[in-house]
Amino acid sequence: NSRIVLASRPVGAPTPDNFRLEDIEIPVPADGEVLLRSVYLSLDPYMRGRMSDAKSYADPVAVDDVMVGATVCQVVESNNPEFEIGEWVLAYTGWQSYGISDGEGLLKLGKQPTAPSYALGIMGMPGFTAYMGLLDIGQPKQGDTLVVAAATGPVGATVGQIGKIKGCRVIGVAGGEEKCRYAKEVLGFDECIDHKAADFEQQLQAVCDKGIDVYFENVGGKVFDAVLPLLNTGARVPVCGLISQYNATSLPDGPDRLSMLMGTLLIKRIKMQGFIIFDDYAHRYNEFAQDMSQWLAEGKIQYREHLVQGLDKAPEAFIGLLEGKNFGKLVIQVNQP
Ligand code: NDP
Structure with a gap:
């Protein structure tokens, strides 16, 4: 033992x-x-x-x-x-x-x-997190552009696939070509951009030609910096995780971005909300379990x-x-x- x-x-x-x-x-x-x-x-x-x-x-x-x-x-x-x-x-x-x-x-x-x-x-904490964060806070609508990073992980992959079920155009962000290919070919995302690419920001902007309606925040850092100017009026941003900062020992380099963030939230009336899955949503687990079992049985979720x-x-x-x-x-x- x-x-x-x-x-x-x-x-x-x-x-x-x-x-x-x-x-x-x-x-x-x-x-x-x-x-x-x-x-x-x-x-x-x-x-x-x-x-x-x-x-x-x-x-x-x-x-x-x-x-x-x-x-x-x-x-x-x-x-x-x-x-x-x-x-x-x-x-x-x-x-x-x-x-x-x-x-x-x-x-x-x-x-x-x-x-x-x-x-x-998929039937536990990460799946439940994806489901509640996207549906309750993200409020995805048919035709919305949804962006999610850590796109092949259990939260991100589930967010994107539920987004497809709800009729969104789904853009993933992942580390490396193999993960991006998987997001498109197996998970059915419309696009997936490699955050390690030198021109990541330009690539993201190019595929988000109608802006971003829902950004499901898993990572923070440079992905968020690239997303912020692309957010549409009335966009929703469920703040789920900030993994790029978990090992940080100091604030990021560069200019203070707080005033730009606040200005964007104000001018574009953006709703940004954090959540802790079991603290906020434990009472809705059954609703999730029912939908997710059905989607898995129907082959709608990989x-x-x-x-x-x-x-x-x-x-x-x-x-x-x-x-x-x-x-x-x-x-x-x-x-x-
Ligand atoms: P994942 O299995 O997706 O693992 C983390 C992934 O994050 C890595 O594989 C990597 O993917 C990506 N990543 C790591 N560092 C960076 C970076 N610097 N920039 C961009 N991407 C990075 O994890 P989960 O699906 O379990 O969790 C995803 C997020 O959800 C986490 O932030 C986690 O803390 C959060 N979470 C929050 C909950 C809540 O209640 N609020 C509950 C559960 C999870 P890649 O190679 O593609 O970059």
Whole structure:
């Protein structure tokens, strides 16, 4: 049984030294508790925030504590009448191969779920984030131009595909040619621009010839700078994530852009709104689950996973996530089912 703890807080980009792999005894469940064996661990950008002690919407992980994270587990011992051995659950046991739970907060996935890891991605937090952020805040309308970056990740890919279902012209932004090709050929985006291209700004402007009606913000930084002058009057900007800044240790170089941002918001009456998915929308999960299951069954939504074998590979995979090395939803296979 092993686990990965936060060894030290990163300054800038995390490094392998910030994590420590430890061998520990398999815990013993007390009365009312279950022993969970992790099969899949989700790695997500928000974990960078938990490694830092800067004030945020959730508490940081303490140094020497196990890294937090959602997992898909099997019940292997049960002292709780609500759970049977062999059942699959969505849990929050973190970066470790076994965890204990009193049952609170576990979501049952059944005895033989067809795609258990989907609970960490398209049917779980990232899919739900894409759905609520786009539909509730973005308010996409037929014929709108929708732009989304991190376009092949679980949030961005889902935002763009829901945008297509709603009749938008969808422009993705992704890192590299292969991801851009995938966004167009498999996800069905109308265009996808490589943010690493030297003329990225010009390329984005060229494909957004009618401006931008909805910009789903996943990354911030230079993508946002390129988008801002293209926003149309009445545009909506759901602010979901700012991954380009998660490793930043100082403000970006160059002139202060705040007055330009405020001026654009005012003159173009733009609605820009942040959200934290479970804090704001937990009560609407069923609505999402119903629509998404149907879209998946009808083949309207494609979903790609980037599966990495072994808990010991989690630090490297996580560091890569912040650099765009993942291609699809990053999931660690902790144990075989
Ligand atoms: P992804 O799997 O898409 O991973 C992150 C991707 O971001 C990378 O693969 C990379 O893609 C892109 N990226 C990284 N650095 C940069 C950069 N400097 N400039 C441009 N792109 C960059 O992650 P998710 O789909 O899980 O998450 C997407 C966003 O949604 C994140 O910002 C996350 O924090 C946020 N989020 C917010 C939630 C909320 O409740 N508000 C809930 C869930 C997620 P590429 O190679 O294409 O550049």
